[in-house]
Amino acid sequence: MRCLLFSSRRFEHEFMDRAAATFDQTLEHTEVALNAQTARLAEGFPAVCAFINDDVSRPTLEELQRAGVRYVALRSAGFNNVDVEAAEELGIGVARVPAYSPHAVAEHAVALMLTLNRKLHRAVHRVRDGNFELDGLLGFDMHGKTVGLVGTGKIGAATAKILAGFGCALLGYDTHENPALHKLGLRYVSCEELCADSDIISLHCPLTPQTRHLINDDAIQSMRRGVMLINTSRGAVVDTRALIRGLKSGHIGSVGLDVYEEEGDLFFRDLSNTVMQDDIFARLLTFPNVVITGHQGFFTREALQAIAETTMRNLSGFEYDNVPAENQVTRELLATA
Numbered sequence: 001m002r003c004l005l006f007s008s009r010r011f012e013h014e015f016m017d018r019a020a021a022t023f024d025q026t027l028e029h030t031e032v033a034l035n036a037q038t039a040r041l042a043e044g045f046p047a048v049c050a051f052i053n054d055d056v057s058r059p060t061l062e063e064l065q066r067a068g069v070r071y072v073a074l075r076s077a078g079f080n081n082v083d084v085e086a087a088e089e090l091g092i093g094v095a096r097v098p099a100y101s102p103h104a105v106a107e108h109a110v111a112l113m114l115t116l117n118r119k120l121h122r123a124v125h126r127v128r129d130g131n132f133e134l135d136g137l138l139g140f141d142m143h144g145k146t147v148g149l150v151g152t153g154k155i156g157a158a159t160a161k162i163l164a165g166f167g168c169a170l171l172g173y174d175t176h177e178n179p180a181l182h183k184l185g186l187r188y189v190s191c192e193e194l195c196a197d198s199d200i201i202s203l204h205c206p207l208t209p210q211t212r213h214l215i216n217d218d219a220i221q222s223m224r225r226g227v228m229l230i231n232t233s234r235g236a237v238v239d240t241r242a243l244i245r246g247l248k249s250g251h252i253g254s255v256g257l258d259v260y261e262e263e264g265d266l267f268f269r270d271l272s273n274t275v276m277q278d279d280i281f282a283r284l285l286t287f288p289n290v291v292i293t294g295h296q297g298f299f300t301r302e303a304l305q306a307i308a309e310t311t312m313r314n315l316s317g318f319e320y321d322n323v324p325a326e327n328q329v330t331r332e333l334l335a336t337a
Contacts, residue, residue, distance in 0.1 A: 001319055002026045003073065004042050006034035007051035009268060012075075012304065019308035023316045033264075039063035047071040047315055052078065052295065053264035056094075058086035065090045071318040075311045078234060079329045080207040087329070094329040095314035099154050101303035106158035108297035109202050109232045112256030115291050116228055117142065122288065143167035148198030150191065150214070151205030151233065152178045159202060160186055171198055174205070195219055200228040207234035215239060220246040226253035232297045235259040240280050247287050254289040258297045267294045 005016060008029035020027040028045075032038050034054035040063060042048050048069055050056050056072060061083060064072070072087070074096040087094045115121055118139040126133070147163050148171040149156045160170055160181050170186035172178075173194045191214070195201065201223065205211050215229070215238040223229075229252055231238050240261050246252035260266065262278060276282045284290055298307070310327070317323035 001047055001071075001315055002028070002045050003047040003049055003315055004045040005029050005049040005075075006032060006038070006041075007054050007268070009051075011299075012308070015304045015308040016075075016311070019305075019312040022309070023312040025312050025315050034060060036060045036063050039069075040067055042069050043067045045069060047073060047318065049073045049075055049311060049315075050081075051268075052076045052081070053267065054081060056082040056087075058083045061086045061090050061092055065092060071095075071315070073311050073314050073318075074329070075307050078206055080234060080236075082329060084329055093318055093323070095317070095323045095327045096329055097307050097310040097314075098326050100298065100306035100310065101300060102154035102158040104300040104303040105155045105204075105232050105297040106162060108258060108293070109155075109159050109204070109230050109256075110162050112230050112232070112258070112291055112293070113142070113200060113202070113228065116254040116256050116289065121291055145169070145199040146171060146197055147200045147202060148173065148194035149186070150174075150194065150201065150203045152181055152186070153204065155232075156202075156204035157181055159204060160184055168200075191219075192222060195222045196224065198227065199224065200230065202230040203233045203237055205233055205237060207236050212236050213239040213242075215243070217242040217245065220251060223251065225251050227251075228254045228256070230256045232258040235261040235263050240284070244280070244283055247290065255284075255287070255291070257284075257290070257292045259295055260284075260292070263295060 003025060005027055008031055013029065016027060030041060032041060034048065034050050036059035039060050042064055046069065048064065050072055071093045077096060077098055079096050082094055119137040123137055143166055146169040149160055150173050152172045152174045157178055157180065161184065163170060164184045170184060171194045172181060172186045172188045173191045177188050220242055243255065247255065260281060266278065266281065284292060314323050314327055
């Protein structure tokens with residue numbers, strides 16, 4: 001099957017092309033992002049492959065259908081950028097990569113915690129400047145601290161296992177409990193109790209109508225003063241303006257972000273020679289207790305290989321009407337994510 005891969009990045013080519021050859025798929029790359037205006041590029045392709053920040057809304061899907069596209073393969077776990085109902089109405093199959101390497105994102109979340117706690121981002125710059133003073137770099141022992149995990153699926157569970165090794169007390173909030181985490185001593189509580197009792201809060205939930213701006217002014221005010229907040233899930237789970245207010249007041253002690261509400265205009269591109277146009281993001285960058293990475297939590301060799309192989313397997317499954325059920329994006333799946 002011929003497939004046009006939108007938002008293609010150089011770091012993907014090696015993995016995607018190798019997997020395409022293995023599954024006998026014909027893949028073509030374009031750096032152009034998928035949206036209603038660019039969908040016409042898919043003319044003649046029965047399938048397209050979309051990335052995290054591509055626009056797979058109804059207008060885009062309608063244009064894809066006109067171009068003859070019958071399948072959309074997402075090379076991501078999240079599908080909040082897809083109008084699932086429109087895809088069903090238009091008869092366009094959609095599949096995702098539900099699990100690639102939960103360890104990659106979990107390890108990145110913990111790396112953000114350690115960086116913020118021990119002020120590593122500031123310490124490195126000091127030493128390079130010949131400043132070996134320790135004032136302002138005081139951290140705390142992770143051992144004995146309470147970490148609240150919002151979302152305890154594969155990534156949340158992997159994060160819990162790492163933190164259990166540090167000797168952290170674990171709280172969890174999820175619509176579906178993970179029985180395996182009880183053995184780690186994780187205790188499921190309400191979102192309100194998690195916010196009130198956690199020294200560190202780490203977000204690992206999908207973006208749904210129910211989780212959009214889950215972290216808002218009210219949630220922040222219910223947190224312990226000086227709390228550390230980590231988000232490696234989806235940017236819009238956090239109300240960024242509320243986050244800034246919490247930082248300015250000192251109620252939030254530190255923040256680690258690998259995602260951002262409006263990241264589609266920023267991430268996965270080099271803007272180093274341009275003027276920052278996003279005033280909200282620019283404000284975040286001014287805080288010394290904020291560390292932001294550009295959606296790189298998934299960025300390990302193992303994860304990229306798994307993403308490529310699952311994406312190509314989904315394309316092959318489309319051909320033979322044999323996409324694994326857990327990879328299919330349906331309204332039922334959206335409702336229970």
